[in-house]
Amino acid sequence: MEMGRVIECYFNRKLNPKRIKKYLEEINPNLGYRERDQDHIVVSCVQRSIKLVGRIEEYIDLVDSFISQAAKRGSGLIVFPEYNFFDLLGILPGIRSINAYLNKKFSPAERNNSTDGSNKGNAFLQEFFFSVAKPIQNAIEIIMGGLARKYRIYVYTGSYLIREEDGLYNGGAIISPQGEILGVQKKLHLTDFEEGLGIKRGDFLNVFQLDIGKVACPICMDATYFETFKLARSLGCDLVILPIANNEEYNLFRALRGIWPRVQESYVFGLKPSLNGWLCGLHFTGKAGIFAPLEITDRKDGIISMAKKDEGDFMITGRINLKDLYRVRQNDEYYGDVNTEFEKNYFINTYKGV
Amino acid sequence: MKAASVVFKERDFYNLSRGQSLIAKTREWLDYCLVEEAEVVVFPGLVGCLYDCSARFLDDILKVSLLYKDIYICPGSYFEEQNSCKYHSSCIVKNGSIYLQQKQIYLAKWEKEQGLSRGVEVKSILVNGMKTALMVSTDLFYPQVSRQIALDDVDLVLAPAAIRGGKNVRLQLSGLWQNVQQNLFFGVESGLKGNLFNHDFYSYSAIHGPLEMTARENGLLAFERKTDKNQIITAMLDNEQRKEAVKKFNTLAQLNIDLYKDIFR
Numbered sequence: 001m002e003m004g005r006v007i008e009c010y011f012n013r014k015l016n017p018k019r020i021k022k023y024l025e026e027i028n029p030n031l032g033y034r035e036r037d038q039d040h041i042v043v044s045c046v047q048r049s050i051k052l053v054g055r056i057e058e059y060i061d062l063v064d065s066f067i068s069q070a071a072k073r074g075s076g077l078i079v080f081p082e083y084n085f086f087d088l089l090g091i092l093p094g095i096r097s098i099n100a101y102l103n104k105k106f107s108p109a110e111r112n113n114s115t116d117g118s119n120k121g122n123a124f125l126q127e128f129f130f131s132v133a134k135p136i137q138n139a140i141e142i143i144m145g146g147l148a149r150k151y152r153i154y155v156y157t158g159s160y161l162i163r164e165e166d167g168l169y170n171g172g173a174i175i176s177p178q179g180e181i182l183g184v185q186k187k188l189h190l191t192d193f194e195e196g197l198g199i200k201r202g203d204f205l206n207v208f209q210l211d212i213g214k215v216a217c218p219i220c221m222d223a224t225y226f227e228t229f230k231l232a233r234s235l236g237c238d239l240v241i242l243p244i245a246n247n248e249e250y251n252l253f254r255a256l257r258g259i260w261p262r263v264q265e266s267y268v269f270g271l272k273p274s275l276n277g278w279l280c281g282l283h284f285t286g287k288a289g290i291f292a293p294l295e296i297t298d299r300k301d302g303i304i305s306m307a308k309k310d311e312g313d314f315m316i317t318g319r320i321n322l323k324d325l326y327r328v329r330q331n332d333e334y335y336g337d338v339n340t341e342f343e344k345n346y347f348i349n350t351y352k353g354v
Numbered sequence: 355m356k357a358a359s360v361v362f363k364e365r366d367f368y369n370l371s372r373g374q375s376l377i378a379k380t381r382e383w384l385d386y387c388l389v390e391e392a393e394v395v396v397f398p399g400l401v402g403c404l405y406d407c408s409a410r411f412l413d414d415i416l417k418v419s420l421l422y423k424d425i426y427i428c429p430g431s432y433f434e435e436q437n438s439c440k441y442h443s444s445c446i447v448k449n450g451s452i453y454l455q456q457k458q459i460y461l462a463k464w465e466k467e468q469g470l471s472r473g474v475e476v477k478s479i480l481v482n483g484m485k486t487a488l489m490v491s492t493d494l495f496y497p498q499v500s501r502q503i504a505l506d507d508v509d510l511v512l513a514p515a516a517i518r519g520g521k522n523v524r525l526q527l528s529g530l531w532q533n534v535q536q537n538l539f540f541g542v543e544s545g546l547k548g549n550l551f552n553h554d555f556y557s558y559s560a561i562h563g564p565l566e567m568t569a570r571e572n573g574l575l576a577f578e579r580k581t582d583k584n585q586i587i588t589a590m591l592d593n594e595q596r597k598e599a600v601k602k603f604n605t606l607a608q609l610n611i612d613l614y615k616d617i618f619r
Contacts, residue, residue: 189608203612224536224605226497227614234619253565253572261532264524265497300522333518334495337460341474343498343618350502351611 004131007092011135014091015056017142023057024146027064030072039323041212043239043269044070044078045316046158047288047307049277052090052099059087060143066315067147067155073317076212077154080144081275081288082170082220082245084158085136089279102281126168126198133163141173141181149179154210156241158273159219162186167200172243174208174217182208187219188228193247207235213322217241223258229266238322240268245275250285250310260302263291267329267336269304269320276311285310290318293335295328355482355593357510358392358586359544359559360430361578362401367548376404377414380429384422386586393482394426395586398546399444399491399516400555402432408443409434416450423449426481430544431458431490431514439471444490444514446479454479456488460496464518464553476502484509484540484593491515494529494543497536498617504537504606509593511539516546517557526557534562535573538600540591545578561589567599 046066053059063080070078089095140160148155159172162184171186186202187194205228208215216232216239223229223242232240242259263270274286289306297304304318329335360383370376380397387395405411415429431444442458442465457473458465476499478487487508493499494513503511513530520526526545534541545557560577568574575589600606 188610188613201610203610205613221608225609226501226536227609227617230498230617231613234617251571256527257532257535257565261528261536264528265495265532294522294524294528301524302528331463333462333464334492337462337466337472337492337496339459339472339474342459342472346498346502346618347615350498350505351609351614 004127007128007131008135011091011132015088015135015139017138020056020060020139020142021146023060024143024150027147027150029068029150039321040319041077041322042073042075042317042319043271043290044073044075045271045273045288045290046078046080047274047276047286047312047314047316048081049312050086050275050279050284051277052096053087054090056088056091056139062087063143064147067151067153069315070317071151071153073315075153075317077156077210079156079241079271079273080158080243081273082159082243083275084172084243085140085160086275086279088136088139089132099278099280103278105281122196122198129161129197130163130168133161133168136160137162144173145175145179145181148175148177152177154212156217156243156273158243158275159187161199167198169200169202170194170219171202172217172219174210174215176210182210185217185219187222189221189225191221191247205231205235207232207237213238215239215241217243220244220246220258223262226262226265229262229268233266233268238268238325239271239320241271241273243273244286245284246286247282247284249283250287255287260291264293264302267293267325267332269325274307288314288316290316290320292320293325293328293332295332296321296324355394355484355591356390356392356588357540357542357561357591358387358390358395358588359542359561359576360395360397360586361559361582361584362398362544362546364547367546370404371548376401377418380415380418381421383585384418384425384427387425388422390586390588392425392586392588394428394486394512394542396428396512396514396542396544397430398544398559399431399514400546400550401430401514403550405432408432412445412452416447416452419447420450426453428488428512428514430546431516433468433470440469441471441473442490442492443473444488446481446486446488446512454486454488456490458490458493459499460492462492462518464551465492468551476506478503478506478508481510484591486510486512489513489530491517494533497533500533500537504539508539509596510591511541513541513543515543515557516550516555518553518555520545520555520557523558531560531562531573535565536605538564538596538603538605540596559587561587563589563591564596564599564603566602567595
């Protein structure tokens, strides 16, 4: 049997749905107080560090700790970060030793002595991720669905790898308080690293009508492109979830190239859950945050709430009010103008030569 | 190429609105450009509205440009009338000639109240080997304008700005700064501070570049400080260095064009 099949079988055994469901049954949720205010919605955003787990139960506990905290704060929605499955790679025998070795090898102190490029070994990684994608996707969807139902909360799963016939995608699902998967969004703009891994990009932006508003869930790099948010607005979206896992050292201005300016120009609420920490020599940083147009934030800085540090575990919770959003869309100086003549042939005039 | 941006202080507006000659002040700014050997300079948005008539403003600017014949001058923005429509426009002049004229594409709410019309196309010219476009004030907040400019391979955007309610620097950051970061051209922005048409305008002058090529990784090659006594800020725009920076973070290489077909549905 080829190595890929062996790894897939191993993960299928370790992430057995029956075992997951059995463990989920034992969880007794404390639902907390859910705000019934028609105008305000409480939302929670996860920032967490990667923790390789040896057993699926550890991962369930990890996810449950965030969801239960969000529920206690009265949240109607909790969102998890990009690559929210990295912890599960710890199930592979020997991975912790390899991880420790690579993290040391690529630590800031050692990096200058290293001659390896980060894309080396891509063929191996591609095959590996292809093998583990299905079992991990199944496990995450069962876990998140089960916990969403228990806590009666909308859950954005964070992203994981989605294996389809034509290849691998980076995507995440939005799940209803009844535990139903309402839909999946694939990442639309890839990093060079992801391209190197053979990950494919999605070709459609979905918008989900939740009872807390219309939501889109693009991923990380998608916020580097105004087009993503312009499309979301064209589809009537009020809230954009943007999970990140930035493989670079934190810099405020780099961070400002992402969701913050998109929220300012498109007048939506933005939720940015973030994954951080080290995995196999890769360093992830980033602050989770909840963003809004300048005018409706207390300090006029576009930030409703943001993590204090770019590493570590935080739960960011904030109250958002769609009526405030609709009001500033009406009143703000630099939003909402339409130039039909300019826009009529915009697509062909702008992208024709690319 | 060395670029300059005029630092327009609140006291400049005070003096100009109480009779100081704009053309005399313009010459003062251009003298600083000569000293600094700047090859292109941008004046603030709406500065031409300090004149009663935009045609006379442009005539005077063209005459002044004859005295600084090697400098490409974007004299700020102004209102102009064409075919009984009024536009918010800007231009690039050099040595007595107009090289490029640009009408603002989008309107702020206060501009709609003024009954302004919208331009429909973006144009560019070569300025000392750099493909250069103009982006007028409100267009800084409509990223589709920047994207069209970038995909036309423009290297440099000159931006006369007048931002209403712009005392909050974050508002300005959400304008040209972020458009430079997602499109990776140079941006030279000069901001007006003052009250026109019963509205307060406030914005800083700054010269922007892709984050990867700026010393502090903040996307700013030069910027006005509150305590600054300088009349202009300058920066050397090294196009080769910019292209190297683009290689490190080439956002335009990852566009997902098929996705954008219905962007203005």
